[in-house]
Amino acid sequence: MTIVTLSGASLLVVLATWIVYFAKVPSGNVPARPVGSILAQFAGIALAVAAVVVGQPSGAAAWGAMVPAAFGLLMALVFLWLLTQRKTPIGDLKVAVGDTLLSFAATSSDGAAFHTDDLLGKRTLLKFFRGGW
Amino acid sequence: MKSDLDAYGVSVIALSKDSVVDAAVHKRRDGLNLTLLADPELKVIRQYGVEHHKAVEFSTMSFTLFGMPLALVPSFKVMAIPTSILVDERGKILWIDQSDDYRLRSDEDMVRQAVREAFGGQG
Numbered sequence: 001m002t003i004v005t006l007s008g009a010s011l012l013v014v015l016a017t018w019i020v021y022f023a024k025v026p027s028g029n030v031p032a033r034p035v036g037s038i039l040a041q042f043a044g045i046a047l048a049v050a051a052v053v054v055g056q057p058s059g060a061a062a063w064g065a066m067v068p069a070a071f072g073l074l075m076a077l078v079f080l081w082l083l084t085q086r087k088t089p090i091g092d093l094k095v096a097v098g099d100t101l102l103s104f105a106a107t108s109s110d111g112a113a114f115h116t117d118d119l120l121g122k123r124t125l126l127k128f129f130r131g132g133w
Numbered sequence: 134m135k136s137d138l139d140a141y142g143v144s145v146i147a148l149s150k151d152s153v154v155d156a157a158v159h160k161r162r163d164g165l166n167l168t169l170l171a172d173p174e175l176k177v178i179r180q181y182g183v184e185h186h187k188a189v190e191f192s193t194m195s196f197t198l199f200g201m202p203l204a205l206v207p208s209f210k211v212m213a214i215p216t217s218i219l220v221d222e223r224g225k226i227l228w229i230d231q232s233d234d235y236r237l238r239s240d241e242d243m244v245r246q247a248v249r250e251a252f253g254g255q256g
Binding site: 025026028030032078082085086087088089090092093094095096097098099100101102104106107108109110111114116119120121122123124125126127128129130131132 | 141142145156157170172178180184186189190213225227232233244
């Protein structure tokens with residue numbers, strides 16, 4: 001019983017944080033320092049470890065009850081690893097304020113040809129983004 | 134946000150490493166009302182020096198959770214560093230904002246303020 005409770009709690013804690021955190025992604029409102037989410041991942045890991053230490057699983061059924069904890073542990077580690085990847089290598093930017101836009105040609109999503117000359121006479125916010133997912 | 138930009142006659146052009154087809158899918162799926170440019174060969178991204186060499190990307194899966202597309206398979210890809218560049222009618226760069234954390238975008242208030250400071254007197 002202890003194993004089921006701790007194991008389930010591990011997955012629940014991690015899953016709940018994932019849902020709360022990633023629901024903010026489409027609107028771009030993720031916190032700069034997701035302290036709560038990080039603590040919750042550690043709580044999930046602690047619960048998974050506790051399920052083993054306290055519950056001392058033996059036999060197929062007990063290890064089966066550890067499956068949620070395994071998912072909780074894996075997801076927590078993925079979340080923490082992802083956060084370590086967050087920094088971008090800025091500093092190579094080839095333009096500065098006061099410069100003229102570097103001229104380029106590209107194709108738009110509707111297949112039309114685009115050239116920076118098209119922007120002359122227009123105020124523009126040029127955004128580089130990571131792409132759809 | 135869009136109305137603020139409209140008020141100052143600023144149009145938004147967004148460029149990513151997506152192909153024309155992917156960009157079209159993205160635009161339709163998210164109902165985007167702006168020009169999306171495709172730079173799958175990273176020509177423009179490299180020209181501007183906004184290349185993120187080893188960025189984590191999650192490839193899109195075909196199922197959704199609470200209406201949100203789920204992407205569960207991580208891989209390293211080259212893509213653009215989130216960067217905003219405000220340009221006037223003559224192509225002169227008035228403001229640049231670059232994210233040192235790919236999770237974060239230019240703050241809307243910051244963009245609004247930059248547009249207001251750049252064009253406020255002549256808007």
